[in-house]
Amino acid sequence: MEQVRMLLQEWVDKGLLPGASLRVIRGREVVFACDAGTVSAGDGQPVTSDTLFDLASLTKVTATLPAILLLLQEGRIRLDDPIGSYFPDCPPDKSAITIAQLLTHTSGLPADLAERRRDSTLVLPELLYQQKLLAAPGKQVEYSDLGMIWLGLLIERVTGEMLDAFVTRRVFSPLGMKHACYCPNNRGFEDIVSTEYCPLTGRYIVGEVHDEKAFAMGGIAGHAGLFATADDLCRYALSWMHDEQAIIRAEWRARAIRCQTPAGQERRGYGWQLSDPDRLMSCGSGFHPDSIGHTGFTGTSLWIDPVHEWAVIFLTNAVHLGRDHSLRQLRPVLHDAVTAHLVRA
Numbered sequence: 001m002e003q004v005r006m007l008l009q010e011w012v013d014k015g016l017l018p019g020a021s022l023r024v025i026r027g028r029e030v031v032f033a034c035d036a037g038t039v040s041a042g043d044g045q046p047v048t049s050d051t052l053f054d055l056a057s058l059t060k061v062t063a064t065l066p067a068i069l070l071l072l073q074e075g076r077i078r079l080d081d082p083i084g085s086y087f088p089d090c091p092p093d094k095s096a097i098t099i100a101q102l103l104t105h106t107s108g109l110p111a112d113l114a115e116r117r118r119d120s121t122l123v124l125p126e127l128l129y130q131q132k133l134l135a136a137p138g139k140q141v142e143y144s145d146l147g148m149i150w151l152g153l154l155i156e157r158v159t160g161e162m163l164d165a166f167v168t169r170r171v172f173s174p175l176g177m178k179h180a181c182y183c184p185n186n187r188g189f190e191d192i193v194s195t196e197y198c199p200l201t202g203r204y205i206v207g208e209v210h211d212e213k214a215f216a217m218g219g220i221a222g223h224a225g226l227f228a229t230a231d232d233l234c235r236y237a238l239s240w241m242h243d244e245q246a247i248i249r250a251e252w253r254a255r256a257i258r259c260q261t262p263a264g265q266e267r268r269g270y271g272w273q274l275s276d277p278d279r280l281m282s283c284g285s286g287f288h289p290d291s292i293g294h295t296g297f298t299g300t301s302l303w304i305d306p307v308h309e310w311a312v313i314f315l316t317n318a319v320h321l322g323r324d325h326s327l328r329q330l331r332p333v334l335h336d337a338v339t340a341h342l343v344r345a
Contacts, residue, residue, distance in 0.1 A: 017036075017321075019038050019040075023233070023311075024313075050191050052179060054210050055300050063171065105261075108134055108137045112144075117212060131146060170247070192207045196320060196323070210297070233313040234311075299317050301314045303335065
């Protein structure tokens, strides 16, 4: 794996990434760990195993998804439940959207709000009610932050707990994800990477969620807001790979990683994106077609190959360099370098 370490360091030295944490799992153990660069460009504080990254959309699969699956396996909700049964003031065009459709991004809701501003005020769930559907529920895959926001609100409505409290108690603590949290700036954490420059404050964002919608929601949301270390995500990945480390029963994990979307459209399970041999994937070409994963806008990714029993956690703060960065091109290169080694080993 020394070549992988050199590749990552080369990207840092060239200024393509400020810093990064990489972890590779094979079987039941972490076989490679590398922390490179600094928490922000020009900052001498190195990235370490204790460095927190803003996970952005990895929140969807590391917080919201396991919370929903726990409620499903306990019979507190059902996949075919219409969202209107939990939000009775929901308008007729959205009341029949099911929990399964929100999980698979086939609800018909748009991807995002028409305007994203860090000084916005969101009134929920009424704001979701006002969105015009792009398609009839169940007909079209449209990756949607709004659908995951709704699932976060559903978790709170069903459990009577705040989303962050529920996932900490039922997901992070049982798995030993000791650093995983929302709003780390309110919890005394200091080792956190910087994300994007904020013109409203005249400084880089550190310890506050980068996503504008999640920030407007107080930093706690179903689609974004979670911070964690690479080692936290190793524990989470292992819980999907091995029964003895799982908090979700095997039957529900199996359903979540099975393709649930219409033929010919983007392959998605419940929460997870599925690998697709016909598309250029962020995991490169070495992962099995049955692999699952997700990425985050800030520069994060998690891919699990259940056939080869591999997982790769790659966390960086590429958005610190601006939104026009090269991470889309770098991710497949890195994963191909890792899997090439794993095949030879």
